[in-house]
Amino acid sequence: MTERTKIILDESEIPAQWYNVIPDLPAPPPPVLHPGTLQPVGPDDLAPLFPMELIGQEVTGDSYVAIPGEVMDVYRLWRPTPLYRARRLERALHTPARIYYKYEGVSPAGSHKPNTAVPQAFYNSREGTKRLTTETGAGQWGSALAFACAQFALDCEIWMVRASYDQKPHRRTLMETWGATVHASPSRATTAGAKVLAEQPDSPGSLGIAISEAVEAAGGSADTRYALGSVLNHVLLHQTVIGEEALKQFSQAGEAAPDLIVGCTGGGSNFAGLFLPFLREKLAGRGSPVIRAVEPSACPSFTRGRYAYDFGDTAGFTPLLKMHTLGHEFIPDPVHAGGLRYHGMSPLLSHMYELGLFEAVAKPQRECFAAAVTFARSEGILPAPEPSHALAAVVEEAKRCAESGEEKVILTALCGHGYFDMTAYERYLSGEMTDFELPQDRIDAALARLPGAG
Ligand SMILES: *Cc1c(COP(=O)(O)O)cnc(C)c1O
Secondary structure, three states, rough: OOOOOEOOOOHHOOOOOEEEEEEOOOOEEEEEOOOOOEEEEHHHOOOOOOOOOHHHHHHHHOOEEEEOOHHHHHOOOOOOOOOOEHHHHHHOOOOOOEEEEOOOOOOHHHOHHHHHHHHHHHHHHHHHOOOOEEOOOOOHOOOOOOOOHHHHOOOOEEEHHHHHHHHHHHHHHHHHHHEEEEEEEEOOOOOOHHHHHHHOOOOOHHHHHHHHHHHHHOOOOOOOEEEEOOOHHHHHHHHHHHHHHHHHHHHOOOOEEEEEEEOOOOHHHHHHHHHHHHHHHHHOOOOOOOEEEEEEEEHHHHOOOOOEEEEEOOOOOOEEEEEEEEEOOOOOOOOOOOHOOOOOOOOHHHHHOOOOOOOOEEOOOHHHHHHHHHHHHHHHHOOOHHHHHHHHHHHHHHHHHHOOOOOOOOOEEEEEEEOOOHHHHHHOOOOOOOOOOOOOHHHHHHHHOOOOOO
């Protein structure tokens, strides 16, 4: 085994194609339904929102999709990303486990999100879109799309969840520097936002509300479309560059397959991007990693949600998606991991969870910040609050290995840095951070409002 700390690939080793897991699954995922007719949606239903190329990628039966040269040129600004062996963290935890993390925080926006923002902006510009609208929770997706729109000369208008807008003013400035317009959501700029404000003037907002606003703003103008940073199949597809690179880096590190793959899940895209290529290998009989999703206890869609058809947004503008959901009207407590405050989950991952292809756990935020601080003091990099959920599960497993003596190989995605999340770290370090108990009756009340739950 080599003694390398980080495994870096050459630019020529950026994957040439994205991997689509759907043809490899034992059963296809259920269709997306039109809320009026309850029939599967067709390309015409989606055309006002998305360019045709992305609609095609959403339903493609091909195992691979080639990455266009224009996208590759932009990817080269930060890809391939490094895979680190967390030797200092291992030492701090006195564990015989070998811990690896794939670091996506080296992108211009500081997370994995540009992996999909860049192709989305590219396909939109090629099909004549002039302006993209979107929502952002923690500000990571908004930053990524603002950066990508600047690369392809598109206008960009962003609804940022109020709780994050207040906690992270510098994320907004970053988006504005790249040329985007940013609204706090709920806003009075849309009917959906104004309706929420009329009922609750101090609403902290939610991703569901911000999606309603961005979708509403995209409708009604032919050269404006909408972009989504997670959840959909084409987003998960684009993120597979993470896992494809990690596969190569793993073998360069002298490792066979990992024993455990851990990722945090908001809508599921960084987790899927990391594990799907490893799952392909597992299904082909090469390795058998346990695969574990980690979600916040304050927004536990896999572990406490229901697998049912629901809207992707709060106002009910989107098609119906079959997914693990807490109900589209569920508003999570304002935990600091804003990127994980989504009521639903990727329909593809939800389907795969039902098939038993991976497991899920939920973590309260203080345990996650404790792991993030341990990580920062050993490895140096300050993790974003979202991947600190994955780190909490990594630390838990590594401590288990310290007791049992098992030399497990653990792989996780450090999908973003936390340098814009100082308010959250300040709250944690000063002891002001609290965990939120999520009472069952709040989940029950939101689930009673599922479409068709009558
Ligand atoms: C957006 C975001 C998430 C949550 O989204 P996924 O689609 O589940 O990956 C997690 N971490 C970071 C750093 C993010 O920016």
